[in-house]
């Protein structure tokens with residue numbers, strides 16, 4: 001069979017793959033982008049798009065988010081409602097003292113069927129991205145020059161650099177790159193779409209409910225446009241297995257429970273509950289090797305505390321594309337050269353992922369969570385301080401230090417009014 005050569009080939013056109021191809025294109029570098037699906041296609045997800053995503057996409061083109069909003073009208077999100085086991089509600093706006101300005105929301109909720117289609121539309125605007133849908137990759141073979149990729153449609157490609165963006169179930173990541181699933185660093189989650197859920201914050205705060213019986217993990221309710229909501233339950237896979245839980249049934253139980261009965265009284269579920277895996281980034285892994293890079297879920301880069309993966313998928317795609325530019329310039333695609341990808345992932349994403357893992361571990365102790373959230377709930381100044389953690393990475397680092405909380409505790413009792421400096 002005759003094969004076609006392309007220097008860079010990307011498997012998967014979800015957020016990681018589309019971001020990689022777009023970043024390459026804006027750098028003036030062509031690529032081939034393969035996906036087994038046709039778009040629009042669904043992806044099981046909470047549909048919450050953090051501020052990281054618009055920040056990165058705007059770097060490509062400042063008009064890109066306008067195109068997204070005009071085309072799909074996502075729900076603007078201005079903060080998070082956090083319900084600890086003690087049920088003491090904490091509301092954390094993304095910006096202190098924010099004003100709700102149209103087109104400037106710091107985050108969104110948008111069904112993935114829309115958001116991923118939007119990314120594909122952006123890909124289609126770029127002549128130098130050769131997008132092939134309904135093209136499932138069946139096999140990859142490496143030799144000293146790169147990879148040969150065979151598809152179900154009978155095509156064969158050769159490339160110098162293969163970028164795997166084929167998601168949580170990536171065969172390449174497990175088979176070729178040896179990234180096995182570790183249930184202590186993996187989560188299972190289910191999602192259902194509802195209409196008619198009531199009781200949302202007027203500025204569309206997304207809701208994370210940390211419930212006694214589902215720790216570590218949470219039940220979420222995210223407001224969508226048109227009166228719809230994305231409702232779901234996620235937990236670490238080792239605990240799901242140990243307790244033999246069926247998350248679909250557990251989610252039904254939560255929705256029908258006394259605590260949520262009022263809010264779901266007139267709600268109807270508009271399609272079946274579906275589940276999918278979340279490869280968490282709480283374990284250090286090597287995401288590069290001779291002629292390949294792993295991005296997004298294929299590289300296990302989901303935040304272990306929040307379950308957020310779209311932002312890190314996009315970020316890793318950008319990092320992969322920027323390194324690919326250097327590879328082409330130097331004509332180097334060997335593991336030693338590509339190790340620069342892991343160095344950059346370490347600097348940009350790993351520290352944050354480790355921090356989230358520590359918080360996830362701290363939150364397994366219900367009494368600590370209740371104690372700390374009790375302090376916060378009682379003190380609006382501390383809430384303000386915590387709002388800054390979205391943008392202030394140093395502050396987030398302080399969050400996992402006992403000394404920081406001691407200062408907060410003393411601040412509560414009026415002895416330490418200024419707590420920002422640690």
Ligand SMILES: Cc1cc2nc3c(=O)[nH]c(=O)nc-3n(C[C@H](O)[C@H](O)[C@H](O)COP(=O)(O)OP(=O)(O)OC[C@H]3O[C@@H](n4cnc5c(N)ncnc54)[C@H](O)[C@@H]3O)c2cc1C
Nearest residue numbers: 012014015016036045046047048137167189296297309310
């Ligand atoms: C229930 C649930 C809730 C979540 N909630 C959130 C949330 O609210 N916010 C958030 O930021 N993240 C959330 N996540 C995580 C988020 O969904 C993922 O991190 C994100 O989709 C990763 O993007 P990706 O491009 O790496 O992979 P994917 O989005 O999975 O895309 C992979 C693509 O590869 C294609 N593909 C796969 N195999 C092949 C093949 N052999 N050949 C060709 N193409 C192939 C697929 O068709 C797909 O289009 C959630 C995940 C789950 C499961």
